[in-house]
Amino acid sequence: MINKQLANAEEAVADVFDGATIMISGFGEAGSPIELIHALIDHGATNLTVINNNTGSGEVGLAALIKAKRVSKMICSYPRTANSTVFPKLYRSGETELELVPQGTLAERIRAGGSGIPAFYTPTSVGTPLGEGKEHRTINGREFVLEYGLTADFSLIKGRLADTHGNVLYNKTARNFGPLMAMAGNVSVIQAEHIVTPGEIDPEVIITPGIFVNRVVEIQKPAVESELIAAGVSYP
Amino acid sequence: MINKQLANAEEAVADVFDGATIMISGFGEAGSPIELIHALIDHGATNLTVINNNTGSGEVGLAALIKAKRVSKMICSYPRTANSTVFPKLYRSGETELELVPQGTLAERIRAGGSGIPAFYTPTSVGTPLGEGKEHRTINGREFVLEYGLTADFSLIKGRLADTHGNVLYNKTARNFGPLMAMAGNVSVIQAEHIVTPGEIDPEVIITPGIFVNRVVEIQKPAVESELIAAGVSYP
Amino acid sequence: MTNSPQQVGRTRDEMAIRLAQDIPDGSYVNLGIGIPELIAKYVPEGREFIYHTENGLLGMGPSPESGLGDPELINAGKRQVTAIPGAAYFHHADSFAMIRGGHLDLCVLGALQVSSGGDLANWSTGAPDAIPAVGGAMDLVAGVKSIYVITQHCTKNGEPKLVQACTFPLTGCGIVNRIYTNLAVIEVTAEGFQLIELSPGIDFEYVAERTGAPLLPLKDNTK
Amino acid sequence: MTNSPQQVGRTRDEMAIRLAQDIPDGSYVNLGIGIPELIAKYVPEGREFIYHTENGLLGMGPSPESGLGDPELINAGKRQVTAIPGAAYFHHADSFAMIRGGHLDLCVLGALQVSSGGDLANWSTGAPDAIPAVGGAMDLVAGVKSIYVITQHCTKNGEPKLVQACTFPLTGCGIVNRIYTNLAVIEVTAEGFQLIELSPGIDFEYVAERTGAPLLPLKDNTK
Numbered sequence: 001m002i003n004k005q006l007a008n009a010e011e012a013v014a015d016v017f018d019g020a021t022i023m024i025s026g027f028g029e030a031g032s033p034i035e036l037i038h039a040l041i042d043h044g045a046t047n048l049t050v051i052n053n054n055t056g057s058g059e060v061g062l063a064a065l066i067k068a069k070r071v072s073k074m075i076c077s078y079p080r081t082a083n084s085t086v087f088p089k090l091y092r093s094g095e096t097e098l099e100l101v102p103q104g105t106l107a108e109r110i111r112a113g114g115s116g117i118p119a120f121y122t123p124t125s126v127g128t129p130l131g132e133g134k135e136h137r138t139i140n141g142r143e144f145v146l147e148y149g150l151t152a153d154f155s156l157i158k159g160r161l162a163d164t165h166g167n168v169l170y171n172k173t174a175r176n177f178g179p180l181m182a183m184a185g186n187v188s189v190i191q192a193e194h195i196v197t198p199g200e201i202d203p204e205v206i207i208t209p210g211i212f213v214n215r216v217v218e219i220q221k222p223a224v225e226s227e228l229i230a231a232g233v234s235y236p
Numbered sequence: 237m238i239n240k241q242l243a244n245a246e247e248a249v250a251d252v253f254d255g256a257t258i259m260i261s262g263f264g265e266a267g268s269p270i271e272l273i274h275a276l277i278d279h280g281a282t283n284l285t286v287i288n289n290n291t292g293s294g295e296v297g298l299a300a301l302i303k304a305k306r307v308s309k310m311i312c313s314y315p316r317t318a319n320s321t322v323f324p325k326l327y328r329s330g331e332t333e334l335e336l337v338p339q340g341t342l343a344e345r346i347r348a349g350g351s352g353i354p355a356f357y358t359p360t361s362v363g364t365p366l367g368e369g370k371e372h373r374t375i376n377g378r379e380f381v382l383e384y385g386l387t388a389d390f391s392l393i394k395g396r397l398a399d400t401h402g403n404v405l406y407n408k409t410a411r412n413f414g415p416l417m418a419m420a421g422n423v424s425v426i427q428a429e430h431i432v433t434p435g436e437i438d439p440e441v442i443i444t445p446g447i448f449v450n451r452v453v454e455i456q457k458p459a460v461e462s463e464l465i466a467a468g469v470s471y472p
Numbered sequence: 473m474t475n476s477p478q479q480v481g482r483t484r485d486e487m488a489i490r491l492a493q494d495i496p497d498g499s500y501v502n503l504g505i506g507i508p509e510l511i512a513k514y515v516p517e518g519r520e521f522i523y524h525t526e527n528g529l530l531g532m533g534p535s536p537e538s539g540l541g542d543p544e545l546i547n548a549g550k551r552q553v554t555a556i557p558g559a560a561y562f563h564h565a566d567s568f569a570m571i572r573g574g575h576l577d578l579c580v581l582g583a584l585q586v587s588s589g590g591d592l593a594n595w596s597t598g599a600p601d602a603i604p605a606v607g608g609a610m611d612l613v614a615g616v617k618s619i620y621v622i623t624q625h626c627t628k629n630g631e632p633k634l635v636q637a638c639t640f641p642l643t644g645c646g647i648v649n650r651i652y653t654n655l656a657v658i659e660v661t662a663e664g665f666q667l668i669e670l671s672p673g674i675d676f677e678y679v680a681e682r683t684g685a686p687l688l689p690l691k692d693n694t695k
Numbered sequence: 696m697t698n699s700p701q702q703v704g705r706t707r708d709e710m711a712i713r714l715a716q717d718i719p720d721g722s723y724v725n726l727g728i729g730i731p732e733l734i735a736k737y738v739p740e741g742r743e744f745i746y747h748t749e750n751g752l753l754g755m756g757p758s759p760e761s762g763l764g765d766p767e768l769i770n771a772g773k774r775q776v777t778a779i780p781g782a783a784y785f786h787h788a789d790s791f792a793m794i795r796g797g798h799l800d801l802c803v804l805g806a807l808q809v810s811s812g813g814d815l816a817n818w819s820t821g822a823p824d825a826i827p828a829v830g831g832a833m834d835l836v837a838g839v840k841s842i843y844v845i846t847q848h849c850t851k852n853g854e855p856k857l858v859q860a861c862t863f864p865l866t867g868c869g870i871v872n873r874i875y876t877n878l879a880v881i882e883v884t885a886e887g888f889q890l891i892e893l894s895p896g897i898d899f900e901y902v903a904e905r906t907g908a909p910l911l912p913l914k915d916n917t918k
Contacts, residue, residue: 001497001498001520002497002498002520002522027750027751027769027773027787028769028773029766029767029773030750030766030767030768030769030773031767053787077828077829077830077831078828078829078830079826079827079828080826080828081773082773087826088826091826092824098826098827100827100828100829102829102830102831102832102833102834103749103787103791103829103830103831103834104749104787104790104791104794104795104831104833104834104838105833105834106787107786107787107788107790107791108351108353108788108791108795110788111569111788112356113573114569114573115344115565115568115569115572115573116358116359116569116571116572116573116574116614116615117344117356117357117358117572118357118359118375118376118378118380119356119357119373119375119380120348120353120355120356120357121353121354121355121356122352122353122795122837123352123354123795123837123838124795124833124834124837124838125833125837126837126867126868127814127865127867127868128833128864128865128866128867128868129819129864129865130829130833137355139354139355139384140354142354144354144355148375163558165522165531165558167558167560169440170440170784171765171767172440172752172765172767172768172778172784173748173750173751173752173767173768173769173784174767175751175784175785175786176750176751176786176787177786177787178786179786179788180786180787180788183569183573183575197557198556198557198558199556199557199558203529203531203555203559203560203561204405204406204408204441204561205440205441206560206561206562207786209530209560209562209566209570210522210530210558210560211500211522211524211530211570211575211576212570212575224766225766226766237720237721237743238720238721238743238745263527263528263546263550263564264546264550265543265544265550266527266543266544266545266546266550267544313605313606313607313608314605314606314607315603315604315605316603316605317550318550323603324603327603328601334603334604336604336605336606338606338607338608338609338610338611339526339564339568339606339607339608339611340526340564340567340568340571340572340608340610340611340615341610341611342564343563343564343565343567343568344565344568344572346565347565347792349796350792350796351788351791351792351795351796352792352794352795352796352797352837352838353795358572358614359572359614359615360572360610360611360614360615361610361614362614362644362645363591363642363644363645364610364641364642364643364644364645365596365641365642366606366610399781401745401754401781403781403783406561407542407544408529408542408544408545408555408561409525409527409528409529409544409545409546409561410544411528411561411562411563412527412528412563412564413563413564414563415563415565416563416564416565419792419796419798433780434754434779434780434781435779435780435781439752439754439778439782439783439784440784442783442784442785443563445753445783445785445789445793446745446753446781446783447723447745447747447753447793447798447799448793448798460543461543462543
């Protein structure tokens with residue numbers, strides 16, 4: 001019978017391979033799956049392409065993954081954040097590549113990748129440096145650029161509540177990229193504070209239906225990134 | 237202060253103009269806003285382009301609107317339904333035009349129209365008569381067709397519960413096209429069984445946020461299409 | 473079309489039972505209208521399939537008891553259904569994101585014709601006065617990982633439905649993986665129709681005669 | 696850059712108060728980081744605005760009382776906020792559908808430069824060692840119905856921010872509708888910068904001297 005629950009974060013990332021593309025949910029600390037990221041650091045996979053809105057803060061979570069030099073390329077909209085010192089250093093030294101994507105285009109590219117839409121037109125970035133070199137097209141008298149869908153080998157996502165079929169609810173603005181990355185990941189992994197039996201969540205309120213999710217792990221009291229940073233934690 | 241509630245269905249469709257494009261929610265009878273459609277029939281607007289998955293059943297709701305010869309063009313995926321006799325007659329006589337769109341393409345075109353995406357590529361219909369004459373493009377070795385976003389002057393939508401800010405919940409599989417059409421309508425009108433004060437609906441479970449909705453009307457006990465048909469009702 | 477004596481093969485229910493045996497545990501499945509719907513009755517012991525209906529439900533259950541249904545809880549054929557524990561409702565764009573995005577494991581459809589190249593025609597006979605209606609069929613065949621067809625081997629007039637090239641308007645090109653008929657189970661391969669299994673009491677020649685394109689015989693798996 | 700005596704004009708809060716007066720009741724508004732955020736404090740009596748934050752909340756309320764916030768309820772500036780009654784949470788694709796699809800009435804942004812053609816530069820100085828970071832700015836200016844800029848009229852070094860052509864990398868082309876500075880309210884028209892209102896105690900010449908492109912004087916509305 002269907003049961004997507006694994007014992008722990010370590011198991012959930014055990015098959016991440018060197019060179020994989022990884023989507024990581026979160027907008028700043030809201031929705032960042034710290035325990036899954038730390039398990040990925042422990043696991044050791046390297047030469048990763050990471051898709052996240054930011055580049056992490058302090059030296060925990062995503063920033064710690066970058067600091068450990070596991071990330072060869074970041075795809076994000078806003079790599080400059082308070083307490084973000086790890087990425088700038090590696091970017092300036094040329095050790096980590098950056099693909100800068102407007103936030104709405106990033107979200108739509110991930111949704112498109114998960115929805116079987118290989119490409120779409122958007123008005124965002126027309127006439128700006130980020131639109132340069134992209135295919136342009138005039139539709140109904142307005143100019144648009146062509147953008148391509150994004151998919152990933154693995155998506156690491158923080159939810160609030162999940163069931164063993166992989167149905168997921170999120171917490172407030174921690175929802176952000178999670179439902180989209182669940183769609184676009186070949187293997188989508190959810191960490192949730194509670195994992196319940198199918199039927200315990202009202203089918204009307206499910207945000208991510210289980211079909212998009214491959215693995216769920218229960219992390220009962222997930223770390224709060226800003227608290228770790230305030231406490232001076234550096235992972236590992 | 238913001239209050240989108242109108243007194244009744246009549247007021248909610250009072251400014252529909254001849255020649256307007258109207259999206260109507262529903263998949264068969266599930267989610268069909270019968271009271272809004274009947275108000276539109278009473279209102280008298282004609283030469284309408286209607287976007288709906290089907291073409292109605294019996295002689296109530298959408299079928300009654302078509303029978304009254306108010307619809308010059310239907311955009312839909314499945315105009316052939318049990319008890320659907322009105323549309324076939326007018327289609328064969330050339331009085332009502334048909335644009336046949338695959339169901340997933342129809343849904344995505346409506347979402348695109350509401351999302352500021354003017355066009356996208358999809359694999360659906362490649363190599364079939366419905367792909368003929370459409371622009372094709374090969375991306376990563378696979379062939380796709382270009383499809384354009386759809387918008388409407390008015391969207392008429394059936395919800396279950398709404399608040400006066402226009403936040404909406406739906407009932408089971410009556411959700412279908414409603415949330416998409418709310419996004420794509422210049423004026424989006426919701427009929428709901430209950431209209432409550434903002435704050436009464438949990439912000440985590442809202443399906444259509446109020447920004448997409450212009451008008452809400454309370455229809456406490458909406459008619460059930462199949463019951464009307466079984467009772468031999470013909471509107472008006 | 474031939475003079476060989478009538479052979480019966482599988483009933484519609486037996487076809488559904490046979491196909492169900494080939495669906496792995498835990499599969500996400502979309503069942504088309506008609507014979508495909510029967511499959512839900514024959515889930516093999518110990519397996520769990522989750523049914524998707526494109527009008528916005530994952531975790532579709534059987535028809536409700538009489539009088540207990542909700543006219544707003546229906547399947548793609550517009551019949552009342554139920555929702556199992558763990559079900560989820562969603563709108564049409566999300567539903568077809570599941571389909572187009574390759575998230576469903578299997579779609580089982582009926583057919584008017586299937587070509588030896590895997591083309592499917594199942595939405596229109598192309599008759600001049602017919603009202604064309606496609607629904608979600610073109611999206612399903614374009615997006616779902618595996619497409620199985622379940623159909624009578626021949627039309628009521630005895631014409632083959634498995635053909636060299638479809639004459640009816642296509643639903644999709646090169647997308648059918650397997651065909652389950654009353655007479656046989658056939659895989660669509662790069663070499664054409666490959667027989668996988670004959671229905672009990674059916675001869676290879678009998679099937680081949682009723683197939684409108686070359687039928688490759690059973691491979692010898694004893695080698 | 697000029698020898699005229701220093702004129703003070705509006706403070707940041709007064710700029711925000713002035714701009715807020717021009718927002719119609721019932722507007723859906725996105726406020727950028729910095730001076731734009733002040734606007735939420737100065738909603739005119741009898742009006743209600745609904746604030747959108749692109750990270751997934753419509754109906755954003757003020758900062759929580761100390762210790763009562765949730766690190767997962769934040770705004771686009773990553774500061775803790777609250778949700779008002781009638782609020783809704785959604786994912787990023789839906790959030791930017793609101794933005795790109797023209798559903799928001801107004802976005803108020805800061806600026807590095809605005810051109811007389813309405814081009815905006817507000818995300819990068821183009822400095823070679825800067826880490827480029829754009830966030831949602833390009834989507835906002837491409838999609839929201841009206842774009843208002845709120846900014847000091849000049850840089851800290853006294854250089855005009857309102858210019859003939861932006862020298863910094865653009866956020867969008869021809870998208871700014873109005874500019875609210877410490878010195879004036881200016882509309883971007885087909886003819887260029889059109890003065891709408893001088894801040895109290897400010898002369899036209901004083902503003903024109905500090906504007907890097909021709910400034911059209913107040914229209915005589917008495918005719």
